[in-house]
Amino acid sequence: MIKTIIFDFGNVFINLNLEGHTQHALKAYEIETFSEEMIAFNSFYEQGLISTAEFLEFYTENFPKLSTKEFIDIWNFMLKDFPIHRLDFLKQLKSDSKYNLILLSNTNELHINWIKKHISFYETFKSYFDVFYLSHEIGLRKPNQDIFEFALNENKLSAEECLFIDDNIDNINTAKELDLNVWNINPKTDDITNLFTIKKNLF
Structure with a gap:
């Protein structure tokens, strides 16, 4: 029972739009696949093992063409209604x-x-x-x-x-x-x- x-x-x-998010992110980052380091950082962040500031710093340093706001928009792209x-x-x-x-x-x-x-x-x-x-x-x-x-x-x-x-x-x-x-x-x-x-x- x-x-x-x-x-x-x-x-x-x-x-959520998980498939669309993946394609949107890869295109924005101009890469073909997510690196092991990116996957690890995503996991650390999801567990609260690193702060939002540390997470954003990692991505903006690795993708300097993108502003912090642009990255946040990419990150939140999967969230819908x-x-x-x-x-x-x-x-x-x-x-x-x-x-x-x-x-x-x-x-x-x-x-x-x-x-x-x-x-x-x-x-x-x-x-x-x-x-x-x-x-x-x-x-x-x-x-x-x-x-x-x-x-x-x-x-x-x-x-x-x-x-x-x-x-x-x-x-x-x-x-x-x-x-x-x-x-x-x-x-x-x-x-x-x-x-x-x-x-x-x-x-």
Whole structure:
């Protein structure tokens, strides 16, 4: 029996353009692929292991043609709209009080600042969760096993009583290894508001 629902943020509530972002960034940087160093810095930043100032300094030094503002715009390019019907769904879920609601998201400071500025109901959205975990605030990121163990231990949860929802298959696979129930949501065909139809066997 599901007692706790653990949600990802991107492509579950807020829409992302991941493929478009990659192509946009490669074109702007005038490179064909991301270096291992860039990937590492992105990961460090997402975990809050380096500051926004350090992160921006790394990129502006490596790509001096780009201003800090231009880089921030490139970095935030993936962030799109947050359909209001998903907020309404979450509000109803919260008011029903049947489940413990947790957000577990790989989100960095620049992205959350953009969201706070452009999504007017962000604080309302946040208030509907019992616990709200952003990777850069807790120093952990998916798909590493430790972030799931952290969420389970901090909230004294049984994995078998949790449903984890994420669009990333690597994240899903780690959750499955820890015996969480999962829904690998497809943002092109699925919507979080159809949760109880698509995963009705769990409820």
